[in-house]
Amino acid sequence: MYTIDDLIKAGKSQVRHTADLMTAYMGLFKEKFGREPDCAGCTFNNDWNRLITYSNQKNQKIMSDPNITFQLRDKSKIYSYDFQHKNGRMIRTRVYGHMMSEEFAEKYLTEGNERQLQERKAEFKILPIKFIEEENLSNDILSKNTLKELQQLATEKKYPEDEWKKLKKEELIVFLEAKELEV
Numbered sequence: 001m002y003t004i005d006d007l008i009k010a011g012k013s014q015v016r017h018t019a020d021l022m023t024a025y026m027g028l029f030k031e032k033f034g035r036e037p038d039c040a041g042c043t044f045n046n047d048w049n050r051l052i053t054y055s056n057q058k059n060q061k062i063m064s065d066p067n068i069t070f071q072l073r074d075k076s077k078i079y080s081y082d083f084q085h086k087n088g089r090m091i092r093t094r095v096y097g098h099m100m101s102e103e104f105a106e107k108y109l110t111e112g113n114e115r116q117l118q119e120r121k122a123e124f125k126i127l128p129i130k131f132i133e134e135e136n137l138s139n140d141i142l143s144k145n146t147l148k149e150l151q152q153l154a155t156e157k158k159y160p161e162d163e164w165k166k167l168k169k170e171e172l173i174v175f176l177e178a179k180e181l182e183v
């Protein structure tokens with residue numbers, strides 16, 4: 001059986017004109033892309049280039065910064081924030097999630113209004129260390145309350161009782177924090 005590297009070494013024209021190599025090419029194409037080419041002769045050039053591109057991509061390694069202390073929910077999204085430049089103009093800064101630096105993440109979570117900041121925090125699986133410490137401080141305030149006090153707080157905020165009545169203390173704290181993020 002031939003590999004993609006064997007086919008590349010043989011060359012495009014050799015694969016196209018040798019039945020054995022063409023059969024191997026079609027098998028590898030189906031294995032990598034989940035389908036056979038619609039018309040192997042008609043679309044050979046485009047499909048060949050696609051297979052070559054695939055073989056080059058699998059060898060690439062994405063280097064990650066060891067100093068990154070956060071994790072995003074969606075690394076393919078473009079994240080942006082606006083800030084006021086020293087000359088008075090509003091500047092928009094943006095970056096793809098997989099390219100986000102620690103510095104950008106900190107500014108992303110500090111620049112903007114309260115609603116934006118809460119929405120942005122929700123976009124992180126793991127917040128940067130600086131913000132985890134701040135979150136722990138706010139969690140401490142709720143965790144100092146008893147279960148009865150937390151239930152009374154949920155009643156005062158008019159949350160539906162059937163949603164929180166059977167929750168344990170830790171679950172109720174998470175519920176209250178989630179409801180605060182929704183507002």
